[in-house]
Amino acid sequence: MASIRVALAQLNFRLGDFKTNVALIADAYERAVEQQADVVVYSELAVCGYPPEDLLLKQQFLDDARAAVEEIAANTSNAVAVVGFPEVEGECLYNSAAICYQGNIKGIYRKQLLPNYSVFDEKRYFTPGASAGPIIKIGGANIGVSICEDLWFDEGPLDHQVSSGVGLAISLNASPYQRGKDSDRASTVIDRVTRHEIPVVYVNQVGGQDELIFDGSSFVVDSQGELVARLPQFEESVQVVDLEVEECGSGDLPVIVVSRSEQQKKPIPEKRIAEEEEEIAEVWKALVLATRDYVNKNGFKEVVVGLSGGVDSSLVAAIAVDALGPERVHGVSMPSRYSSQGSKDDAAALAENFGIDFETISIEPGYTALTNMLEPVFEGHQTDLTEENLQSRLRGVLLMAMSNKKGWLVLTTGNKSETSVGYSTLYGDTAGGFAVIKDCPKLMVYELCRWRNQQTSATWIPEASITKPPSAELRPDQTDDQSLPPYEVLDPLLEAYVEQDQTAGELISRGYDAEIVHRITRLVDLAEYKRRQSPPGPRISTKAFGKDRRLPITNQYR
Structure with missing residues (x-):
């Protein structure tokens, strides 16, 4: 077994502010190096912030992102920094992670599974990556990189990585908050751990970005499925954790070999698990x-x-x-x-x-x-x-x-x-x-x-x-209540119609009064023009008005 010290850098980036983001990344790197980290993991598209939307269609934005990640790489020493950035190659744009070490970008991983639902529309911009590599090899341990959606589905790159000897998975994420999302993330990761029997490091960004809220809540699960670290929600944090990783040979994926000092590491607390908040x-x-x-x-x-x-x-x-x-x-x-x-x-x-x-x-x-x-x-x-x-x-x-x-x-x-x-x-x-x-x-x-x-x-x-x-x-x-049903009736009805997409017929079959159902669903449909002209606001539900729910204003379908 190889002992790997991983730093989780949960940071609040400013979208498009490359100078500030580079400084945040550099500061977290220095703190991680002081704690003798072998690998420092940042979040998805950390260099530019997430989601950049149509800024990704601006060539200068992409050039600036590349310059920023090269600056980050140039200042790395003996700890590997895994940093998310938008990568251009030829006519293709990738959602990528740069593997930076000893002053250079040693390799790049490209996200394979691109979400295109809810608030996500990554297929508008990105091309899927084709390789599950490269693998980072530190002291006999193989580390695989994935980005957000890659970890959520069985057909992601993790299967290929494990078959190629990966004993530790690190995942870069920009996973927005909604009620109940934290437990969904944990259950997904634990499912992967149970299937592959390897530890997983999950790093999420934190901060508000227009209507999206990123709650952080980064965590680490060991190979037995036990939670060994969780960073606090809704605040920045840099935390290191020691993991025992099984040593294994490499398969068919390219390998980045990292040498490290044999100097004995200073001890860190075994478990630092932030308390879960009530909803x-x-x-x-x-x-x-x-x-x-x-x-x-x-x-x-x-x-x-x-x-x-x-x-x-x-x-x-x-x-x-x-x-x-x-x-x-x-x-x-x-x-x-x-x-x-x-x-x-x-x-x-x-x-x-x-x-x-x-x-x-x-x-x-x-x-x-x-x-x-x-x-x-x-x-x-x-x-x-x-x-x-x-x-x-x-x-x-x-x-x-x-x-x-x-x-x-x-x-x-x-x-x-x-x-x-x-x-x-x-x-x-x-x-x-x-x-x-x-x-x-x-x-x-x-x-x-x-x-x-x-x-x-x-x-x-x-x-x-x-x-x-x-x-x-x-x-x-x-x-x-002169204009609307009591909120005890209205709110569950609206949740079913708006968030769960239930039809008027389904609502009536659940026991709602037919007259109320038809009146309220009609009001919801007619109010689309008002919602289009309303200011943005934070998304906390599974389906908020905005990107989650895109309906035409001029619409005769009922």
């Missing part, structure tokens, strides 16, 4: 990371939230404070004649509890002016939804004016239940730059608020915001 805590941390990275990576200093005193805006403000600190968050109450005193008080209390800047701007003068302007045009028409939407759009105008004047990013407050059925005002409450809870159903919104309050002895989110009947407060005595 609601995972979701909270995911939303906090997504918000922080979207704001910071796009160069915003501060954010603004319209505070209605309701549960949705309270949750968004709380997430923003945890992500950025109270000094970077501004809350604005914009009451109308229909706003209750309780709601105004709850908005002010929330701002005070979290220590954020708070302003109150009544929309009454603007609403009166607009209705007077429109009175000649509206003559002969009854007051209806139009006047309600005017109020919401006025609030959007005020928030965007503050954004323009002060450079604040507007965080919108719509949840997935409302977004699904179009229970929102286009250019009103959808106006903004980042939709923090757009993939959170209403019942989850309540759960997140309760969880956040339980983390401290004080009640930071006012209890009244959580317990009062939800209302847009755009007309007298308005509540959500």
Whole structure:
């Protein structure tokens, strides 16, 4: 048996910022070398960040990526660095891993299985690799490289690698977070370990990238299927682990032979396993990371939230404070004649509890002016939804004016239940730059608020915001259940229709009321045009609106 010390570099890259990414990679390499690592493993496309999308169609981007990986290689010493990058050869583009050692790129592995589903469309850009090699040979142990999807299916390169004497598999990943994904990854890797009886090192990136959240949670499973290391979720970490790898001869794959010092290695802790979070805590941390990275990576200093005193805006403000600190968050109450005193008080209390800047701007003068302007045009028409939407759009105008004047990013407050059925005002409450809870159903919104309050002895989110009947407060005595079924009925129905793709007939056969099913599915279908014009927001479910679910707006199929 050969003892191999592997460093897992779980890093938060900035997409397209090669200078920063090279520095992150170099720093992690130095830390790994100090701990006498034999191999340092980074995540998929680490050099440029993931997913680069159509930047991959720009030749200069690809040239810069190549220059970056060559710079990384030039600064390597006696530890192997395995770094993901986009590789061009001839007319083909590959999702590759550079094997860097002693100042050079010694070999390149090319990803074979390209995902083309859900949020992934790698076949738009990449050509599949044809070889399961090269193999890295260190002290008699053979190490095989794979990239993300390669490990998820039996027809991946691992079978060929094992038949060629590989005794340790390392996997570079850019695997986005969704609820339950962490256990899926672990079960997949354990299945591979059980089948091949070799240890697997799984390295994932961390950080927010537009609508995707990468949770890290990199881990190592030994040849017996035992978890021997797990890095924390939602934060950067570099960790080394010692693995006993069976020595074996090499088969038909090319081999990169690595010499190493026989100097005795300093001991490291045998097991460092980060605690698993409960699911609601995972979701909270995911939303906090997504918000922080979207704001910071796009160069915003501060954010603004319209505070209605309701549960949705309270949750968004709380997430923003945890992500950025109270000094970077501004809350604005914009009451109308229909706003209750309780709601105004709850908005002010929330701002005070979290220590954020708070302003109150009544929309009454603007609403009166607009209705007077429109009175000649509206003559002969009854007051209806139009006047309600005017109020919401006025609030959007005020928030965007503050954004323009002060450079604040507007965080919108719509949840997935409302977004699904179009229970929102286009250019009103959808106006903004980042939709923090757009993939959170209403019942989850309540759960997140309760969880956040339980983390401290004080009640930071006012209890009244959580317990009062939800209302847009755009007309007298308005509540959500006048327009929608109770959320206890609506949310499971929407999950089945949107995330599980069940038909109206299947929903009715499950016991849902036929009238409700037909009304809600029709609302979901009709609201596609609104969703296309809404801001991006973090994906936490198996199917979020956006890349996960691509439907035409002009569509007669029901």
